Amino acid sequence: MSWRVLDFTSFNGRISYERGRIKATYRDGSEKKVSLAEIAVLVIADKTDVSSGLLSMLGQNGIPVVVTDWRGVPVSVASGWSTHTRVGARQIAQSKMTLPRRKAAWANLVRAKVRGQANTIRALGHAQEAKDLEALTSTVRSGDPSNVEAQAARLYWSAYFSEGESRDQEGSDLLNAALNYGYTILRGHCIRAVTEAGLWPALGVFHHSRSNGFNLVDDLLEPFRPAIDYYVAQLPGNSAMEDPETRRKLVSASSSQFHADGRTVSTMLGSLAQQFGLYAEGDIQQFRVPTWCGPFKAEE
Incomplete structure (x- = not known):
């Protein structure tokens, strides 16, 4: 089973292929x-x-190549063609999904994400904010028209960061840089999962940017972000992104346990993508999204 993430962002040299090896x-x-x-x-x-x-x-082996800038923020991705046996039929069905089914899928993704955020914040010692986030999940409706995701994000990040700090995708401080790097690794795993499931990565259920070739990837990875957030928060305060050990810990976050039965973040991403393929083709009527329930355990 493929499981390793090779990080060459600090590497100065050449990589090539030789007899089944990099x-x-x-x-x-x-x-x-x-x-x-x-x-x-x-x-x-x-x-x-x-x-x-x-x-x-x-x-040929379906291994995505993520290219980052000097900050570790991805600027491009290269991935192989899907070899899924129903790739054509699945992508046609995906393109014809009705708006209600897309909205229902997005609502389930948002609920799972916010529940996961509540569990991460609780694990970090913010019990009241966790309760407030859990209360928000009951207000999510099909398509999330009231943008509960954004409401939850404001509450979540204000608790996650210390006073005077905030979530900034362009930030170079340790927490923001580590979150960006962790999400980059997560996105790479999700790109592979979506491709292996025979899905069309650009055709999302909520994200729909004309310049984004991976809208569906950005939809499906949302419930997995809280797991990465938890492991980023565990980094020692004197960590540095230039330190290989820091990057190793962030890479391992995407291989950490996500489900109570022992399945990892990356494995669950694969299962969710396959389930979405069945949902797109109409083989199943309910799109069930797993929830991160804190360190070392999760439930569906």
Whole structure:
């Protein structure tokens, strides 16, 4: 099973393909090799040279390549064609999904996300804010017309951050930078899950940006963000994004346990994408979204 995330954002050298493995060649001539079968996501930045042969093999094996800028914020993604046996039928069905079914799916995603935020905040010691977030979940209606997601975000982030700090996608402080990096890894896993499920990544249920080729990815990963948030909050205050150990911890967050039966964040992403495919084709009528229930346990 593919599970490893290879982070080459601080790597200065060339990566290529050799007999079923990724070969990393440093500027001093030293080399390291990792089996391609172990890799789930590859992350690179501007100092990494990539051979066309490796890109071809990554595409054939469905391994997404996330390219980031110097801050670790993704600027592009390369992924292979889906090999799902019903990719054509599934994407046609996805494009013909009725508005009520799309709205129902988004409402379930929002409820699960806000419940997960409540559980993360509770685990971080904010019991009252957790209760307030849980109360908001009962107000989510089809399509979330009252934008409960945004209401919850304001409450959630004000509790998550210390006084004088706030969520800023452009922020370079530790928490914001770590959240951005953790979400980048999460998005890579979700891109792979959506592609493997034979779905059309650009066709979302809520996100619909004309410039975003991964709207559905950004829909489906929402309930998983609170798990990443929890692990980011566990970083020691003296951590630095330049430290390989910090990045290792953030990478491992996407492989942490999400479900009570032991399934991980990345595994559950795969299950959710497959379920959405069945929902799009009409094979199931209810789109059930799992909820992160705090460290080491979750429930559906």
